[in-house]
Amino acid sequence: MSVFSKDNQPLSEKEALARHIETALAVEPPSGVELELSYQLIKRLFRPMVLGAENIPEQPCLFVGNHSLFALDGWVIGPLMTKELGRFPRGLGDKFLFTNPSVGDFVLKRGAVMGHPEVCSALMRAGQDLIVFPGGAHEAVKPANMKYELQWKERYGFVKLAAKHGYTIMPFGLIGPDEFYGHLLEGQDIPGSPLGKLLKRLGLLTDETRSDMLPPVPLGALGSLFPKPQRCYLGFGEPIDLANYEGRTLTKKQQQAIRAEVAEQIETQLAELLFTREQHKGDDSLLRRMLSI
Numbered sequence: 361m362s363v364f365s366k367d368n369q370p371l372s373e374k375e376a377l378a379r380h381i382e383t384a385l386a387v388e389p390p391s392g393v394e395l396e397l398s399y400q401l402i403k404r405l406f407r408p409m410v411l412g413a414e415n416i417p418e419q420p421c422l423f424v425g426n427h428s429l430f431a432l433d434g435w436v437i438g439p440l441m442t443k444e445l446g447r448f449p450r451g452l453g454d455k456f457l458f459t460n461p462s463v464g465d466f467v468l469k470r471g472a473v474m475g476h477p478e479v480c481s482a483l484m485r486a487g488q489d490l491i492v493f494p495g496g497a498h499e500a501v502k503p504a505n506m507k508y509e510l511q512w513k514e515r516y517g518f519v520k521l522a523a524k525h526g527y528t529i530m531p532f533g534l535i536g537p538d539e540f541y542g543h544l545l546e547g548q549d550i551p552g553s554p555l556g557k558l559l560k561r562l563g564l565l566t567d568e569t570r571s572d573m574l575p576p577v578p579l580g581a582l583g584s585l586f587p588k589p590q591r592c593y594l595g596f597g598e599p600i601d602l603a604n605y606e607g608r609t610l611t612k613k614q615q616q617a618i619r620a621e622v623a624e625q626i627e628t629q630l631a632e633l634l635f636t637r638e639q640h641k642g643d644d645s646l647l648r649r650m651l652s653i
Contacts, residue, residue: 380468381478381482383469384473384483385486387450387469387470387471389471390438390442390448390470395439395442396443398438399439399440401439402435402439402440405587405589406589406590407589407592407644408440408591408594409591409592409594409636409640410444410594410595410596411595411632412595412596413596415596415597415598415599416447416596417530417599417601419528420484420489420527421449421490421528421529421530421599422484422489422491422521422529422530423449423489423490423491423532424494424518424529424530424532425491426493426495426508426510426534426630427493427495427496427499427500428499428500428536428540429500429502429507429538429540429541429576430501430540430541430575430578432537432587433493433537434472435537436534436537436594437449437491437534438451438471447489448471449471449489449490449491450471450473450483450490451490452472452473452474452479452490452492452493453467453473454474455474455476457472457474477521480521481524481525484521484525494510494512495510495511495512497573498572498573500575501547501573501574503543503546503547503548503576504543504576507539508535508634510623512619516615516616519610519615519619522602523606523614524606524608525606526602526605526606526607527602528600528601528602528603529600529618530599530600531596531597531598531622532595532597532629533595533627533629533630533632535593535633535634536591536592537590539590540580540587540588541578541579541580542578542579542580542588544576544577544578547571547572547576550565550574551565551569551571551574555577581651581652588651590652591637591640591648591652593633593636593637594633595630595632595633595636596629597625597626598625600622600625602618
């Protein structure tokens with residue numbers, strides 16, 4: 361959230377939030393050359409397959425899914441859903457993405473918004489699609505042995521907001537982006553490594569740094585930083601309509617039941633998508649398979 365006005369004057373937090381909401385509501389779905397280029401890039405590089413699109417209802421939804429390594433899921437999902445499904449879900453991001461005015465305006469104008477209750481409520485009142493990854497940063501920096509595992513801890517905010525506005529939750533699973541990069545070194549192992557010692561000397565790593573929030577050192581195609589052309593599979597479960605809860609305050613038990621249902625559907629999608637990928641492995645070219653190792 362930018363803390364400056366257009367003439368570079370400081371804004372209070374309330375003013376900055378109001379400005380953020382106003383700008384977010386004015387954003388139009390992507391179109392034209394920029395959308396076409398990003399869509400064609402995704403299609404050619406990752407050959408995505410969409411399953412269960414017929415499950416998505418016409419009414420606005422809160423799409424909820426698993427978060428991918430380095431949060432690269434948005435790179436795939438955005439153009440795919442806009443171009444093929446005619447939906448423009450507004451991604452809910454962490455506040456830190458919007459603290460720098462230039463970065464904040466860039467991601468905001470491309471559909472992402474700050475994951476703040478007031479922002480979400482404003483978009484829901486406007487009848488817009490939203491997309492959230494409850495695992496947040498933890499899932500985006502997870503070690504290789506936890507790929508495709510939900511790490512939601514005690515987060516229920518998305519359930520409360522969906523119920524408050526009588527929204528439909530649309531669970532989905534995505535596989536592929538977690539394998540765009542191998543892990544040369546896991547984030548939790550960085551502090552005790554030679555790299556960690558160097559980062560400490562440079563002041564980029566301190567004793568206060570949480571090792572569970574450090575990203576792994578990535579290893580892309582042929583040892584480069586270019587993502588591996590791992591094929592992607594996006595699958596949608598059954599919609600969970602919360603219209604009957606509109607305006608009501610959920611009990612803890614109701615929150616837990618709804619969240620458990622969403623998580624179960626996502627995990628089912630992930631299992632089915634992994635199975636589908638195994639069935640289609642023979643469709644990939646030798647070059648794609650080599651670059652994806």
